[in-house]
Amino acid sequence: MVSMNAVLLISFLLWMVGVAGVLIRRNALVILMCVELMLNAANLNLIAFARLSGTVHGQAFALLVMGFAAAEVAVGLALVVALYRKKGNIQVDEINLLKG
Amino acid sequence: MEQLLNNIGQNMFVLFGLLAVGGAGILIFSKSAVHSVIGFLFSMICVAGCFLSLQAEFLGVAQLLVYAGGIVVLFLFVVMLVELTKYQEKGIFQTQTKFAIPLVGLGLLVFAAIFRGTLFGSSAPEALTLQQGLVGATENLGNAQAVSRGLFANFLLPFEILSVILLVALVGAIVLAKSERV
Numbered sequence: 551m552v553s554m555n556a557v558l559l560i561s562f563l564l565w566m567v568g569v570a571g572v573l574i575r576r577n578a579l580v581i582l583m584c585v586e587l588m589l590n591a592a593n594l595n596l597i598a599f600a601r602l603s604g605t606v607h608g609q610a611f612a613l614l615v616m617g618f619a620a621a622e623v624a625v626g627l628a629l630v631v632a633l634y635r636k637k638g639n640i641q642v643d644e645i646n647l648l649k650g
Numbered sequence: 651m652e653q654l655l656n657n658i659g660q661n662m663f664v665l666f667g668l669l670a671v672g673g674a675g676i677l678i679f680s681k682s683a684v685h686s687v688i689g690f691l692f693s694m695i696c697v698a699g700c701f702l703s704l705q706a707e708f709l710g711v712a713q714l715l716v717y718a719g720g721i722v723v724l725f726l727f728v729v730m731l732v733e734l735t736k737y738q739e740k741g742i743f744q745t746q747t748k749f750a751i752p753l754v755g756l757g758l759l760v761f762a763a764i765f766r767g768t769l770f771g772s773s774a775p776e777a778l779t780l781q782q783g784l785v786g787a788t789e790n791l792g793n794a795q796a797v798s799r800g801l802f803a804n805f806l807l808p809f810e811i812l813s814v815i816l817l818v819a820l821v822g823a824i825v826l827a828k829s830e831r832v
Contacts, residue, residue: 552663552704555769558828560667560700566758567674569711575653577724579728580684583690586721587674590713597706606800609706613801616709616716617812622720627728628826633666635829639685 557598565591578633578640582626589619659703666699683729691722701809 564587571584593612600608634640636647675694683773694717700709803810806810 551657552660554666556660556664557704558769559765560664560671560677562761564667564674565670566761567671567678567750567756570750570754571674571678573670573754575662576746577683577686579725579732580677580686581784583686583725584679585679586690586717587693590694590717593709593713594697594704595702597701597709599728601704601706603699603777605805606796609709609797610800610820611808612706612709613712613797614808614812616712617816620721621812621816624819624823625826628823629722630728631827638731642811 552598552601554598554602557594559567561591561594561604563587564594569586576641576643578630581642582623582630586619587591589615663703666696666703670696682728687722687725687729690725691718694718694722697763705795706793708759708797725759 568587568591570585571587572581575581575584593615596608596612596615598608600606600612630640632647637644670693673689673691673693675687677693678688678832680689694713698713698718701713
């Protein structure tokens with residue numbers, strides 16, 4: 551028996567660390583990893599509420615989210631590699647191609 | 651000790667959850683990208699432990715396979731590929747940090763207030779506890795079978811759409827990473 555409060559608090563902490571990483575760090579790789587962290591926090595909530603309601607819908611949806619996260623990482627890392635070819639580093643501060 | 655063992659599911663969940671948050675902290679605050687990836691790996695393994703202690707066995711194993719097996723390796727490959735040492739980061743925190751830290755602190759405070767009001771306050775409802783069994787999962791029907799029934803009975807269209815998204819991501823990643831001269 552896991553109490554719901556513990557699940558909500560842990561997943562909130564995980565999500566907040568992810569948000570802090572996206573806002574604070576300027577390395578594109580670290581930002582991608584923090585997005586993954588936030589998706590995992592959401593997955594934790596989905597599974598917990600599936601367990602709370604006694605149905606499997608939340609777990610099935612968490613599986614879909616996992617596949618989506620894999621696709622997102624593939625495209626994101628390809629973007630990082632393309633960025634490195636263009637600029638020579640992957641600091642998001644330095645991306646100013648659209649600046650007028 | 652007996653009390654600790656009586657509530658083993660809850661304690662395991664909290665232990666794995668706190669370790670996951672710790673790994674996420676390593677991910678954010680370490681200067682070297684390889685250390686960040688190791689922190690990410692640790693965090694993902696601990697999240698898989700959380701899934702297991704929530705009795706979602708199939709998802710826990712899938713989490714281990716997809717994240718610890720696939721995504722972390724992908725990240726490590728890119729870290730080796732982009733040669734981060736050539737560009738010395740001035741510090742891990744950059745120009746936006748002085749706006750970002752108060753923003754994060756504000757968010758933490760707001761959510762802490764909400765949690766205090768809803769979950770732990772005086773007007774809080776009685777503590778929710780997770781149900782023991784799963785509706786689809788009977789004695790002779792395991793967790794993976796129950797999840798697959800839910801997936802293919804209720805989420806068939808999203809499942810097919812996800813397969814198309816994966817195909818598009820595959821083609822898109824190849825096109826983006828292809829060198830322009832070829």
